[in-house]
Amino acid sequence: MIKHHLAKLRLRHEISAAEEAGIYAALGEVRSFGPREIVVRAETLLTHSTLLLDGMMCRFKDLKSGERQIAELHIAGDFVDLHSFVLQRLDHEIMAIKRCQAVFVPHDRLRHLTETFPHLARVYWFSTALDAAIHREWVLSLGRRSALARLAALFCELRVRLEIVGMAERSGFVLPLNQMELAECMGLTTVHVNRTLRDLREASLLTFRNKRVEIHDLPGLEKIAEFDPFYLYPGRQPPLD
């Protein structure tokens, strides 16, 4: 059930059989969420964290006008709100982008898990630090990258993250975002997103159509984005023992 999650943990750190069994024992209720369904409301007291099994979710914040900024996209195997274990109430909402399946991990079981396996506590700490690294990269994009580089950087990031869980190839991946959601990730209007997608296509770098990203020239795309995957820490890390 949590193969994507384990694949991601094991890419970076050694996870023992006992630790794996501990994670399984901490899993609670499995729930489905429909497209655009709110998974976590901001400022609500939470007693569990949500581990995404299948589908895509996002963290976002809205202005009173309804203008929305998506701050991170979550893919299968991600804890979408591991930080709620310590924050308890989130400063942002979490929404399902498409039909999703997720499993709740009650906070009391997370406490037991991390006290039984202090190494896992550090591995999960690493995972929230990785979310922060992704947020910093998005700040760089939103603040400094051109529309073209910004979109290219997002596609490069998602390709690496999806490839880790076996859901992307060098040539592309499925991306269930509509143009409005893509615009909300990029801080752009939908018209601007459409024009930028046209520019990426005409430069023979990438085509995004019918929820599928076809990458025609990965080195070219990474060059436009100035993409350096270091911030995704996509390989074996020094041990956390």
Place this chain on the structure above:
Amino acid sequence: MTRFHIHIHETLGFIADEEGAELADLATAARRAIEGVRSILAEDLLSGAIDLRGRVEITDGEGAVLQVMRFQDLVEVIQGPGDDQAPSR
């Protein structure tokens, strides 16, 4: 909710909105079209030049054209002598 498509005709090419979006009404689509045109012109301005000869076209799901707006009608350009050339008192 109705599906609207916002297509852009620039001097240098056509940007089709194949996907469209479900919006409350034509006025909402028009507002979004105006913001969209201004946002792409804003980026162009950073390179030092904007081309106001384009137009934006709003269609329904069947492709029927509901509204057309020219870029030049969506931006007010205020020109004339600058304040350094204003008559001195």
